[in-house]
Amino acid sequence: FDPPELHRGQLFVFEGIDRCGKSTQCENLKSSLEGVGRTVVLYSFPNRETAIGSVIDKYLKKEIDLPDQAIHLLFTANRWETMKDIQKMLLNGVTVIMDRYAYSGICYSVAKGTLSLLWCKAPDRGIIKPDCIFFLDLSPLKANRRAGYGEERYEVIEFQEKVRDQFLKIKDSSWKVINADKPTDDIAAEIYDHAVRVNNRKMKKLWI
Numbered sequence: 001f002d003p004p005e006l007h008r009g010q011l012f013v014f015e016g017i018d019r020c021g022k023s024t025q026c027e028n029l030k031s032s033l034e035g036v037g038r039t040v041v042l043y044s045f046p047n048r049e050t051a052i053g054s055v056i057d058k059y060l061k062k063e064i065d066l067p068d069q070a071i072h073l074l075f076t077a078n079r080w081e082t083m084k085d086i087q088k089m090l091l092n093g094v095t096v097i098m099d100r101y102a103y104s105g106i107c108y109s110v111a112k113g114t115l116s117l118l119w120c121k122a123p124d125r126g127i128i129k130p131d132c133i134f135f136l137d138l139s140p141l142k143a144n145r146r147a148g149y150g151e152e153r154y155e156v157i158e159f160q161e162k163v164r165d166q167f168l169k170i171k172d173s174s175w176k177v178i179n180a181d182k183p184t185d186d187i188a189a190e191i192y193d194h195a196v197r198v199n200n201r202k203m204k205k206l207w208i
């Protein structure tokens, strides 16, 4: 007899700098897993649809300014406000895919140079720990050549270099690093092959 937690859905997270292909690959993994009969829900952070998310949206579009500490805490609050729903879905056997998570939270904030890693990690401590983190690695110069780059606050090559360095510093052996400078279908196949081999463990909390 297996504890019900072992029948839960899995939590897959996609991380990386702007325009590395996260949203494209989230959708690809979702449809591949649905194709083999899994129920899958996709979340994007920031979720700009909530009250907190609408402030984040204004900040990213440079319509308002906020202290680095304040915007960091809003990004974190934007994750906490969905945690109960996500836990429920996972326990009901739904697979959850996240387009960005707490790792973006810390890397973008630390890259500003005003906040420490320790300070940035603290407010996300206790959110649900992912079963797998796909890090789509791409050079900011190459990302810059992709469509849609350059309109929002952080979309500056020099800043993206710092963000990428932070991702590379915080990643550990549990991350699956993917070279994102390849054709979309090749990346999707590599991700799917890895995703179906991730085993279920007891649900854990991040950084606890």
Ligand code: Z5A
Pocket (backbone or CB within 6 Å): 017, 018, 019, 020, 021, 022, 023, 024, 025, 045, 046, 060, 075, 076, 099, 100, 101, 102, 104, 105, 106, 108, 109, 146, 147, 148, 152, 153, 154, 155, 180, 181, 182, 183, 184, 187
């Ligand atoms: N942020 C933060 O500071 N703190 C936090 O806690 C969180 C986020 C959660 C908004 O994020 C900002 O919020 C973000 C971090 C910060 N920084 N900025 N600016 P977002 O997720 O809403 O937006 P984004 O990451 O800037 O970009 P994006 O548009 O979502 O990029 P993407 O999802 O990684 O890429 P994509 O949409 O899949 O693809 C981009 C383009 O490239 C598109 O035209 C594709 O067709 C093309 N593409 C995709 N794959 C390929 C390949 N393999 N080859 C060639 N072209 C490709």
Ligand code: MG
Pocket (backbone or CB within 6 Å): 022, 023, 024, 099
């Ligand atoms: Mg995206």
